[in-house]
Amino acid sequence: MGDAHPAERHDPAVAFESAKLGVWTFLATEVLLFGALFTAYAVFRLKFPALFHAEHEKLDRVLGAANTVVLITSSLTVVLGVDAARRGRMRLLQAYYGATILLAAVFLGVKYVEYGEKFHHGLHPGTNIFFSLYFMLTGLHGIHVLLGMGVLAYVLVMAGRGRYSEEYRTPVEMSGLYWHFVDLVWIYLFPLLYLAG
Amino acid sequence: MGSGAHGGIRKYLAVFGALLCLTVATVLVSYADLGILNVVVALLIASLKASLVALYFMHLRGESRLVWGFALAPIAFLLLILFGTLVDTQLR
Numbered sequence: 165m166g167d168a169h170p171a172e173r174h175d176p177a178v179a180f181e182s183a184k185l186g187v188w189t190f191l192a193t194e195v196l197l198f199g200a201l202f203t204a205y206a207v208f209r210l211k212f213p214a215l216f217h218a219e220h221e222k223l224d225r226v227l228g229a230a231n232t233v234v235l236i237t238s239s240l241t242v243v244l245g246v247d248a249a250r251r252g253r254m255r256l257l258q259a260y261y262g263a264t265i266l267l268a269a270v271f272l273g274v275k276y277v278e279y280g281e282k283f284h285h286g287l288h289p290g291t292n293i294f295f296s297l298y299f300m301l302t303g304l305h306g307i308h309v310l311l312g313m314g315v316l317a318y319v320l321v322m323a324g325r326g327r328y329s330e331e332y333r334t335p336v337e338m339s340g341l342y343w344h345f346v347d348l349v350w351i352y353l354f355p356l357l358y359l360a361g
Numbered sequence: 362m363g364s365g366a367h368g369g370i371r372k373y374l375a376v377f378g379a380l381l382c383l384t385v386a387t388v389l390v391s392y393a394d395l396g397i398l399n400v401v402v403a404l405l406i407a408s409l410k411a412s413l414v415a416l417y418f419m420h421l422r423g424e425s426r427l428v429w430g431f432a433l434a435p436i437a438f439l440l441l442i443l444f445g446t447l448v449d450t451q452l453r
Contacts, residue, residue, distance in 0.1 A: 184428060185427070185428065185431055188428060188431035188432055189431060191432075191435070192431065192434060192435035192438075193435075195435040195436065195438075195439055196435060196438060196439065196442070199435075199438075199439040199442060199443070200442070202439075202443070203442055203443050203446050203447075206443060206446075206447060207446060207447065207450050210447070210450070210451065211450075225388065225391065229384065229388050232384050233381065233384060236377065236380045236381065236384065237377070239377075239380075239414060239418055240373060240374075240376075240377040240418075242418075243373050243417075243418045244370065244373060247369055247370065247373070340418075340419075341419055344414055344415075344418045344419045345419075347414060347418075348411050348414055348415070351407050351410045351411050351414065352404075352407050352411070354387075354407075355387055355391070355403035355404065355406070355407050356403070356404075356407075358391075359387060359388065359390075359391035359399075359403050360391065360399045360400040360403040360404075
């Protein structure tokens, strides 16, 4: 505290870099949170290869692929929003973030249909170890999508109130990093659960 | 920064196109029966996609070594946990 130069303490560039390291540190804890479940997946898959092969075929590859495309598209709209903010185009930022929130809702909608179908066929989190992991992993990811929508909506509203500018757009950049991470997790979940049996 | 905003958008669209192509590729490969190679190929394609997202969308490409360290350290820990657990459960 005491030895920080007053000018440095209020330097926006320093604040921005600190925020960035903070978000990357948070994402590190997220990697380990999902990592523990990925480890459980690897252990049980090696233990019950036949079960995993038979059960993964009950997942809808087409819906999974469609949701992958939806999420990748939402990553594009976020990065275009951040790019717009960097150029001081705050209206454009709002449009791109609005589109992202819409795509996130589509993703959750498809997930809702998938869950409904599974429950309808008597496939529950308690059915077997494969579906325990499926519901745990996709459920935890779904919660992250929901939280991400909240963060993006906050930035969208604050942009509307004129809180950000070309010079100050730290929350815009940080919300973008978080959303890309949500996309990253799904990039691994999709092949592991739906494709590779 | 700022050297042609359109160049930036074009770059993002190119990455987006690559991500779509890789998604199609990973779905198509999953219909072929390659045995254990199915998982290997699926994970390789996923890692390629993840790298594109991290490098271009999360702007890791232009970041300092410090940020790279923050980004890569958790992966090292994840591999440690994964391999440590597998060595224990597989070789017991």
